Amino acid sequence: MKGMNDSLEKIREIISAHQNIVLCGHINPDGDAIGANLALAASLKKAGKNVQVLLRPYAPKYEVIPNGNLVVQKEDVTRAELFIALDCGDVGRFDWIEDVFKGAQCTMNIDHHASNSFFGEYNYVEENASSTCEIVYNLLKEFFPIDEEIASALYAGLIYDTGGFRHSSTTTDTMQAAGELMSYGIPFTKIYNALFDSRSFSEMKIMGRAFDKSELCLDGKVIFTSITMVDMEECKGTNKELDAIINYIKGVNDVKIACFLYEKNEMDVKASFRGNDGYDVCALAQKFGGGGHVKAAGCTIVAPLATAKEMVFAEIEKML
Template sequence: MISRLRSRTRNYMKADSLQQIADKLWAEDNFILVGHAIPDGDCIGSLVGLYLGLTSVGKNCAMFLADPVPPIYRYLAGSDKIQILNQEIMGDTIVYLDCSDVQRIGEKEAGYLKKTKYTINIDHHYTNDVFADYNLVDAGAAATAEIIFNLLDAMKIKLNQDIASALYTGIVMDTGRFNYSNTTSRTMRIAAALLDTGLDLDAIRINLFESRPRKEIQVLGQALQSLAFSEDGRIAWVCLSYEQLTDMNAVEIYPEDIINYTRMIAGVEVGLSFREIEPGIVKIGFRSKNRTDVAAIAARWGGGGHKKAAGARQNGTLEEVTKLVIASVKDVLD
């Protein structure tokens, strides 16, 4: 469903529909598209998919991220057009993709974006705080890429194989290859429509899952060596320090699926990952197997996400943050 907007002091539109957002995109010509920091497959796929769709009908678009595109997504046509957001940027219309709040693009980077007309927020996180002038938030969508598919359809923009590959990538990654419970019949119908464009499924599979750099496997091995459990075995976690990552020359390398190894263990309800991305700054990943709402737990630490998959970033030493977060998870499970 489309999120209802909170009461604000500004004159925000109510219940922005898919068609309202489609009409707004048709009415404007110049766009800045931006995704969240430490981008994942849905972020990149949605960003590139919308960019290719809008530029195919003559719109002027530029894409920005706080961090580089992860190597596994660089096979997507158009991904090479993504720029690093490291200075003030002025744009008529700024479109935020896969961001539950404006700070998700990066605390420093959020201040770089300056609009002259509107902001548009397109997302599927139920924790989204509807921060833009126009908001299209569908918490029932398995991925933001699903919403982009429907948006391009509402705009009557024809999908080509490049657009389809980007959106399929976003959906595949956010559904865990269609394994997670967020996968719906709508998800499968959209995936089928994308396949019908003739996209190269082998290329997608090989690039996403069968071309991992050796360094990435070394990072995975180092993380799994740290695997630890709570006394009752319901919580499992892995940790990587900044020192470990620098010793491996792998600060920018972090396989997205590391945390899934904690959740796949028998008896584990909540899996966690702790990665010190800078000295004193820890990125936390949360995953749940059944009914535990890890987005609510992540919110305690300034993060958010989905009920079964969430994240946060916290200041403090790796040891301190790990201890405190595990204690907060135990409070919920007890």
């Protein structure tokens, strides 16, 4: 049973009523999670609030998003009057700070994932929004401060989660928001290049390894590849450099479902899925306790890589 969705007016009212606010994003934060957190934090700080952001370490390319100095270590967090989770489908997405969440006087959940579990005392989940940054922009617009840096962070999340306005989650509202954010004089070319066209040498090597290992399966309907800890070591890279792989392999002609698995350790495998129209990869991820969107989802599987692959393919065969 899904919880109640509050109105944007109610969300603004609750935020306005609190002074000490802690924000967080999901583990392995991406452009949308980082952008939403740093934009909202900077805006609330300008509005006179005490704000702290909890985010796990992220890839250097995301340093193009301003106000990274608002991120604090968990041990430095003062007790939250209001805890706001951004871009998190459920509590498991920020389990490293669950005690901070539970210790807060009031909790809020702002997100755009269809699989969201409505875990907050107050919830605003808009699954038709392109990104959590689009939601945050609508939340702030005309009510809270927006400057060039805040607009830059929101724009970064907007383009990240829409793949540069390519994904079907992009709407006329998304494009209007992007246009309005550009009016703040943001360095939009620099942001786009940092997120999509720049990579370290090790990331390029890892991508090459993943492409080399890729295979077409199930009559060419499925493309699969994986990266092991050994691959990572040989390419001198880290698992922060893997998020572009899935979007590249999904572009192969006639593929319906793309799967990318990587080893976090010997018994912990992270899986990312992308699906074409008519292929619900969120349902696939949910079989393994994950979630996301109909066309883009992920999960963690507690098994060796070879076993995880077998488990995923058994479910995909049922889907097909």
